[in-house]
Amino acid sequence: MLNQDPGSKAAGGNFPPAPVKAPVGINMNSMGEADLFGTEPKISARGVNFYYGQKRALNGITIDFSPRRVTAIIGPSGCGKSTFIRLLNRMNELVPGSRLEGEILLDGLDILSPACDAAELRKRVGMVFQKPNPFPKTVFENIAYGLEVNGVTDKHLIEERVVDSLKKAALWDEIKDRLKDSALGLSGGQQQRLCIARCLAVSPEVILFDEPCASLDPISTAKIEELILTLKKEYTIVIVTHNMQQAARVSDNTAFFLMGDLIEVGRTDKIFKAPRDKRTEDYITGRFG
């Protein structure tokens, strides 16, 4: 059981429970009990500070994300969880006057170095946003867009990938007859799954979900959660959520952020049943936030 490499069984279903063992190089202060399933982390943040102008939004965040696992980031509004997730695909670069210190590694390579191209990075690290944001184009064009901007011109390949992505996003059966319709005519939940399909089309390795169900009804939310559980067989997933039940339902690991600090990170069941930090416990039991 120990040190089994999930990569060797990409198509597999359930992974064995994590060995309780701290791999080398893990920050024990925040991790306490590390949970990396004995593999190299897909993404590592090392001592990340982030500033909006003069305002410091993140204080020395150090955390690892295991491959093919779902890591939930929870915490009250304004705790920096969305800010943090948007660093992982360098989306926050678009904010004028922002500044980042520290190191973020994707497969051991620094994504902040000038050698790393942001567009290339974002192909590997896809993102699904808080509000569904399909383009005002047809369903088909929405998904094909990512391929086109990345230089894919082969019509058949594009078609294949569109169908494939829609199937993976559990949307194909519902809208296979509406590929030429405007994406804005879909329901909110369908739009969000379309955005997931758009993200899948460029074959990312990591998918970042920034509160993907914040604007959805419970049924659509359930569909997205189900989808996330399916996707984790192939992708590394980081999900920011306000909803603690959601974190408990979908994630393997959970990280708790508070006012720009990473308070605690570990296996989800541990975090929810036996949090190490008083503040985590207070938040989880609903004493604040």
Next chain:
Amino acid sequence: MNKRKERIIRYLFTALAFASLVFLVGIVFVLFREALPIFGKVSPKAFLLGKSWYPTSSPPEFGILPLILASLWVTLGALVICVPLGVGSALYLHELAGPRQRALLKPVIEILASVPSIVYGFFGMVILAPFLQDTFNLPIGLCALTTSIILGVMATPTVASIAEDALSYVPRSFREASFAVGADRWQTLTKVIIPAAGSGISTGIILGMSRAIGETMTVLMVAGGSAVIPHSIFDPVRPMTAAIAAEMGEAPVGSDHYHALFAIALMLFLITFAFNIAAELISRRFRLKLGLSR
């Protein structure tokens, strides 16, 4: 007592609100009433397609084709100027300008819109016309080209500010979505933002056209005034607005000439009306496209 006061106030505001409607109906009514008699003398076809406008000869000829073509000709020329200038400024302001440049440029563009048209006319007459005359070795500097340039500059602020609004209405989330799948800034601009703002930009262009075709004072001063069908951009022309403004003073009230001028005004009204309807339809589609209500 209070109830009565409230009712009076209510009626007062209702009256104010409907005043515009009354004015519009009044204008349309007068236009039709004063214009229609000319069609008893000249058939609408001969009026619209006649190539000679000699309202004071005997017998007079009332063919306004040269005037219509002159208006369209200078408006087309103005478009060639104001579309690249206006849309280009909007794109620059939206995409590239820093906050400082924006703080300078936006008010400047708005001031450009508020310069009285007579000032533009003076500028055209005194500076631009002699310059073009020298440069192109023309017999006369007051011509379609001069008019188009001036009208183009006048219409630029309309196009620029509406296009800029349209660009800024494009939700930021589209931009993020585009970046998130690995698009660069240029791809995002050309494939997502401009198409999403496209109808808004076209609305701006149509309203700019409306502004150009309805402009009178500038045209009167710089167009050259000759009522012949234009064959080149260097021909002096007499657009519809200039004809009305120049001749209304001389036309005896109630004469055929007088009614013919009203008929020209009616045509002009119908053309700008059509432009505005088109702009409204396009911008409605635009709002739907972006998923905005209203």
